[in-house]
Amino acid sequence: MTALSVNLNKIAVLRNSRGGTQPDVLRAGIACLDAGAHGLTVHPRPDARHIREDDVHALGALCHSRGxxxxxxxxxxxxxxxxxxxxxxxxxxxxxxxxxxxxDGDGQLTSDHGFDFARDGEALRPLVAMYRQLGCRVSVFVDVGDPLVEHAARAGADRVELYTGPFAEACASGHAAAALRSAAETARRAQAAGLGVNAGHDLSQTNLAEFLATVPGVLEVSIGHALIGEALYAGLDPTVRAYRRIVDAAVGHSVSA
Structure with a gap:
């Protein structure tokens, strides 16, 4: 089964643009979970441009309380x-x-590339070990088509997250076939190395079903920007439920592609 994790960064961006507490990130997290999201994602950055330290604590407590x-x-x-x-x-x-x-670099607008394992693989190994000692599963962000994706396993990671931005761009232009083939091959190579596969970046209601139908064994998708944008028109609850229908319908298909 593919789990849906909702990234709440864009809610925090809107709040921080005005100051104060509205829209409330915690309330948005509750709404997403009530609508059926399997979990929540945040990406706190050093400049606190969106998710802040206090958000991390509040949302962590919420998720722990909900299991x-x-x-x-x-x-x-x-x-x-x-x-x-x-x-x-x-x-x-x-x-x-x-x-x-x-x-990500400090001034980077959004995540737009995976790790360079030839350069960073050995440096990642002790860091991954520290996070795993906390009892946490560790995933590392990778580019689709990375020839060294198996090195994520050498670094000690449990999973990789496929960077799906290029796929989304290809899908929007009507030429997704090659990007899908590359994503599927990268997923298979990661799985052969013992890694679980997640995916995220620019996935939307328009392209998610095709991605899950083609890329084998995707365990989790993390979706924020498109979901929050779509929710501005349809509402947060209906939008999360729409994504749940997509991931639920993909059960039994993505693993056999």
Whole structure:
């Protein structure tokens, strides 16, 4: 089965653009879980441009109380600073079910590439070990088509998250076949190395079903930007329920593609 994790960063962006507490990130998280999301994702960045440290604690407590997955994304190489205690400190305090490591630079607008395992693989190994010692599952962000995707297993990761931005762009242009083939092959190679496969970035109601029907064994999708954008028109509850229908319909298909 493919789990749906809703990324709440865009709710926090809207709140922070005005200051104050509205829209309420915690209330949005509750609404998503009530509508059937399997879990919640946040990506606190050092500049606190969206999700803040207090959000991480509040949403972590919510997920623990509901018995659902909390996924924290972040750059393991980013140093602590005022307002950002560092990814490790956040995870030590909250103990999420999953930590997704991404190679974002401090000023990067959004995640747009996976790790370079030739450069960072050995440096990742002790960091992955520290996060696993917290009892957390560790996923690492990878590019579709990465020839070294198996090195995520050498670094000690449990899963990889396929960066699906290029697929979404190809799908929007009507030329998704090659991107889908590459994603499916990357997933199979990761699975052959003993890794679970997640996926995320620019997945939407328009392209998600095709992706899950073609890429084998996707365990989790993390969706935020498109979902929150669609919810502006349809409402958060109906939108999450629509995504649940897509992932539920994919059960039994993605594993056999």
């Amino acid at each position: 659902v997955e909390f996924n924290i994304e972040g750059n393991p190489f980013a140093s602590p600073r005022p307002g950002y205690p560092g990814l490790l400190a956040l995870c030590q305090a909250v103990r999420p079910a999953q930590i997704t490591l991404v190679p």
